[in-house]
Amino acid sequence: xxxxxxxxxxxxxxxxxxxxxxxxxxxxxxxxxxxxxxxxxxxxxxxxxxxxxxxxxxxxxxxxxxxxxxxxxxxxxxxxxxxxxxxxxxxxxxxxxxxxxx
Numbered sequence: 001x002x003x004x005x006x007x008x009x010x011x012x013x014x015x016x017x018x019x020x021x022x023x024x025x026x027x028x029x030x031x032x033x034x035x036x037x038x039x040x041x042x043x044x045x046x047x048x049x050x051x052x053x054x055x056x057x058x059x060x061x062x063x064x065x066x067x068x069x070x071x072x073x074x075x076x077x078x079x080x081x082x083x084x085x086x087x088x089x090x091x092x093x094x095x096x097x098x099x100x101x102x
Contacts, residue, residue, distance in 0.1 A: 024057065029098025032091055035083065044102035049076060053102040060096035068092070
C-alpha cells in the first residue's frame with residue numbers, strides 16, 4: 001500500500017511539474033503571436049484561419065506540436081506546418097499562454 005501511495009504521489013508531482021512548465025510566458029507569446037495575426041486575427045477572432053480565442057493552452061500546444069511534426073491536422077496543415085516548423089517547445093508554450101488570454 002505504501003508503494004502504491006508513493007507511486008501515485010510521484011506521478012502527481014511529475015504531472016503537476018509538467019503542467020507548471022507548460023504554463024508558458026504570455027508576454028513572450030504575444031510577441032511570437034504577431035506572425036499569427038494575419039490569419040487568426042489580433043484578438044484570435046479568426047479570419048483565413050480559425051478562431052483561437054478561448055482555446056485552452058493544452059489544445060494549442062497539442063495542435064502546434066502536431067503541425068511542427070508535419071502531421072496532417074486539418075485543411076490548413078499546408079499553411080500551418082511551415083509556420084510551426086521553427087517553433088521551439090518554449091515558443092509553443094508561450095504562444096499557448098498568450099492565446100489563452102484572448
